[in-house]
Amino acid sequence: MPDLVVSTLAQADFPEVMHAITLYHYLLVSAVMFCLGLIGFVTRRNLIIMFLCTELMFQAAGIALIAFGRFYLDYTGQVFVIFVLTVAAAEAALALALVVLLFRRKESLDGTAWAVLKG
Amino acid sequence: MVPACCPARGCVRGSESVEGARGCTYPDPRSRGAGRDGPIDLLSGFHIGSRGIAPWAASSGAGLQLDSVISPFILYAMVALGGIGVLLALPRDRVSLALPGYVLATIAGVVVLLVLFLTAQDPDAGAFAGPATAEAPLGAAPNPYFYAFALLGLAAAMRVITHPKPVYSALYFILTILATSGLFLLLSAEFMAFALIIIYAGAILITYLFVIMLATQSQSEELVEQQPEYDRTAREPLFATAAGFALLAALSTMLGRGVPVLTVDPSAHQSDALLAQLPKRIENALREEHRLDEGVGIRPNEVLAREITATGPDGPFLIDDVARTVIVEVSTDAGDGARRSVAWPADLAISNPEGVGWELIKAHPGAIEIAGVILLMAMLGATVLARKQIQIDEDAKRDMAMARSRNESGTSWAGGAEEETDDA
The missing domain is CATH 1.20.5 (Single alpha-helices involved in coiled-coils or other helix-helix interfaces)
Known part of the structure; x- marks a missing residue:
């Protein structure tokens, strides 16, 4: 039943209900998510939450990249998101190893406890 | 009303002409009283001229504005309201104002999305969609899934940055990821949607959860008051929120330049030239077609024909991606079998993972x-x-x-x- 399969896949159906969604809609969602991540990174003091907020900003960048890629009908945006994911995974591994190390030193996840590092 | 060069169709790519008027005209916002003499005039700094960076602005002539999707007054009022909401919801030491904060931020988000929903342009009608009418039937209504996923993702993102318990923050982040991958699905990026769930929710966030459980003191921390002090209080919430939402106001204004509509069906525009480079894919599709219906496709004794060069039939495959046909020949040892032209299956189009994979391997191997x-x-x-x-x-x-x-x-x-x- 090839017809059934094609018509139920997202590629075939979802663009039809894409009416009335502009690029602005997606970029606005991306901007709001980025700003929330930024605020979280600045205000929260828990090291883990701070890194979680950077992941939130990565997500926002991904939404913008894919929306632009969709607008220009180009796969480069999606390919770039793959590399963003790669960097995010590498960053998470390293940052969390550092967090574990710092936690063992001071038994605390407080970012301000390491203010001496600023020299 | 200018029969504008459609940004999402031919003009951006610069080759093919616009197919029909579908999705290619914008209502001039000035014609509905939102121009320089209208009440928006105080904020007319957003009007963009015809020399904007957007490639379609020069050809369309009509300056597209932010207020063709959302009034700047509403946008800024709701950005301010959302900022106050986030400020209240951030963890604080003594009295918790999280609930009114969530309520304010939710009101702001819902109002913005509702305005976007109601004023969204319908590319077919060239007018504003609104409720279903005779001219704009329900099928052309704005996409409700976008608003659902956007609201869910942003609400979860707000919980991520305001929740005093790290484990809950991480769990809400997983919710954000699921909503984001919903948005990716709507953008026809199926591969990235599922890769995001597998990599982010499945691997990265689980690592986070492990570290949170490793690195958190293991008292019975049911009450927020027993949380460590650095989780209970935010650092300079007022300045951070003000700066963040000022940035958001500026960004959301700048993003309104051009307000371009997304192409309705992306698969109809980009895949054929790409498919011509994938002969095996076409051959498999034709063989599958023949298996389902004896009358069409490639017969079992046929193969794709190559161009005949000086040394024999070893040139490139004879694939015509404009007419969507391919030359096949009866398979013989000498390569001189009878040739005929076969049309591609009508529904043959490149799928999203194929496109991403091709782009990845071809353009970015390093x-x-x-x-x-x-x-x-x-x-x-x-x-x-x-x-x-x-x-x-x-x-x-x-x-x-x-x-x-x-x-x-x-x-x-x-x-x-x-x-x-x-x-x-």
Whole structure:
């Protein structure tokens, strides 16, 4: 039943209900998510939450990249998101190893406890 | 009303002409009283001229504005309201104002999305969609899934940055990821949607959860008051929120330049030239078509024909991606079988993973290698960083084992010493 399969896949159906969604809609969602991540990174003091907020900003960048890629009908945006994911995974591994190390030193996840590092 | 060059169709890519008027005209916002003489005039700094960076602005002539999707007054009022909401919802020490904060931020988000929903342009009607009418039937209504996913993702993102307990923050982040992958699905990026769930929700966030459980003091922290102080209070919430939402106001204004509509059906525009480079894909599709229906497709004794060169039939495959046909020939050893032209299956189009994979391998092979090296280095680095303490743990364990064996009787003392040398 090839017809059934094609018509139920997202590629075939979802663009039809894409009416009335502009690029602005997606970029606005991306901007709001980025700003929330930024605020979280600045205000929260828990090291883990701070890194979680950077992941939130990565997500926002991904939404913008894919929306632009969709607008220009180009796969480069999606390919770039793959590399963003790669960097995010590498960053998470390293940052969390550092967090574990710092936690063992001071038994605390407080970012301000390491203010001496600023020299 | 200018029959504008559609940004999402031919003009941006610069080759094919606009097909029909579908999705290619914008209502001039000035014609509905929102121009320089209208009440928006105070904020007319957003009007963009015809020389904007957007490639379609020059050809369309009509300056597209932010207020063709949302009034700047509403946008800024709701940005301010959302900022106050986030400010209230951030963790604070004594009295918790989280609930009114969530309510304010939710009101702001819902109002913005509702305005976007109601004023969204319908590319078919060239007018504003609104509720279903005779001219704009329900099928052309704005996409409700976008608003659902956007609201869910942003609400979860707000919980991520305001929740005092790290474990809940991480769980809400997983919700954000699921909503984001919903948005990716709506953008026809199926591969990235599922890759996001697998990599982010499945791998990265689980790592976060492990570290949160490793690195959190394990008292019974049911009450927020028993949380450590650095989780209960935010650092300079007022300045951070004001700066963040000022940035958001500026960004959302700048993003309104052009307000371009997304192409309704992306698969109809980009895949054919790409498919011409994938002969095996076409051949498989034609063989599958023949298997389902004897009358069409490639017969089992036929193969795709190559162009005949000086040395024989070893040129490129004869694939015409404009007419969507391919030349096949009866398979013979000499390569001189009878040739005929076969049309592609009507529904043959490149799928999203195929497109992404082709782009990845063809255009960015070096970047893949670099990404592999980055991941390897990160793995090595994480292992080296987290390793040291384990040595101390081993020493402590040995000390404990020795102490325990000393406490036991004399016969087992020797046994314990033997075990110890084995360990060493």
